[in-house]
Amino acid sequence: MHTLPVGTEKAALLMQQPVWNRQLLDELSQAMRDASICGLGQAASNPLASVLKYFPDEFKDAANDQDPVRARRQTGRSQGR
Amino acid sequence: MTKIQFELDGRQVEAKAGETIWQVAKRQGGRSRICAIRRRRTIGPTAIAAPAWSRSRASACWPRPASARRPSGMKVKSASQRAVAAQKMVMELLVADQPARATSHDPDSKFWHWAETTGVTESRFPAAERWRTDDSHPAMRVNLDACIQCGLCVRACREVQVNDVIGMAYRNHGSKIVFDFDDPMGNRPASPAANACRPVRPAH
Numbered sequence: 001m002h003t004l005p006v007g008t009e010k011a012a013l014l015m016q017q018p019v020w021n022r023q024l025l026d027e028l029s030q031a032m033r034d035a036s037i038c039g040l041g042q043a044a045s046n047p048l049a050s051v052l053k054y055f056p057d058e059f060k061d062a063a064n065d066q067d068p069v070r071a072r073r074q075t076g077r078s079q080g081r
Numbered sequence: 082m083t084k085i086q087f088e089l090d091g092r093q094v095e096a097k098a099g100e101t102i103w104q105v106a107k108r109q110g111g112r113s114r115i116c117a118i119r120r121r122r123t124i125g126p127t128a129i130a131a132p133a134w135s136r137s138r139a140s141a142c143w144p145r146p147a148s149a150r151r152p153s154g155m156k157v158k159s160a161s162q163r164a165v166a167a168q169k170m171v172m173e174l175l176v177a178d179q180p181a182r183a184t185s186h187d188p189d190s191k192f193w194h195w196a197e198t199t200g201v202t203e204s205r206f207p208a209a210e211r212w213r214t215d216d217s218h219p220a221m222r223v224n225l226d227a228c229i230q231c232g233l234c235v236r237a238c239r240e241v242q243v244n245d246v247i248g249m250a251y252r253n254h255g256s257k258i259v260f261d262f263d264d265p266m267g268n269r270p271a272s273p274a275a276n277a278c279r280p281v282r283p284a285h
Contacts (some may be wrong), residue, residue, distance in 0.1 A: 034166070
């Protein structure tokens with residue numbers, strides 16, 4: 001068992017959910033950085049961390065248990081900035 | 082004989098030249114490892130045993146030999162907050178894909194013993210698809226649904242029994258323990274008689 005294969009698989013499964021469990025994803029990311037033997041595992045969560053950091057508005061409907069993308073389409077809001 | 086001094090969890094310990102950190106820790110009463118086979122060469126451990134180095138991230142470096150070339154003052158932390166959190170998370174990842182303990186192949190396996198020791202017997206992660214059990218042989222089952230790909234069976238067959246018929250195939254989370262070219266174990270009627278792999282399996 002290696003942290004990189006199992007960790008990335010679990011991250012992908014969590015990210016396929018319509019609403020992301022950010023706390024669990026953060027814990028998983030930190031564990032992969034700390035416990036991966038190679039640099040690939042240590043850096044694997046970087047894209048996840050990046051999207052959460054630079055696109056926080058995409059996830060702010062998590063508390064309302066809504067798919068933020070679907071909510072935006074329903075209200076007709078622009079996806080641009 | 083040269084002795085190497087270093088710090089382990091706040092205590093000054095001493096290692097003989099060539100001795101691994103894990104051997105020193107075990108002598109001091111530290112945690113054992115899933116991936117160890119007695120009297121066999123030491124390899125990189127599963128991340129469950131990951132300690133932390135000063136000036137570095139938590140690292141699965143238990144087998145690193147204490148060496149006279151390393152400067153004194155090396156500090157190893159096996160029970161820091163980050164190390165313990167990493168260990169718990171790794172166990173939680175493994176538990177996610179295991180059959181339910183109550184109906185598992187062996188509820189008292191080494192794996193579940195380590196889950197209890199770590200304090201993680203349930204998981205918040207979704208279970209992934211698992212390889213199916215190979216029950217092609219009338220005398221021995223290969224419960225791939227409980228396999229954690231630790232590689233101990235491969236090492237046992239290769240280094241203890243010296244048969245080398247077990248391998249780790251495919252890639253990433255699709256890795257699979259295989260016999261020969263991923264053939265059913267029933268094609269190898271003599272395998273159970275060798276029996277080097279069975280005792281070392283953590284999750285049975």
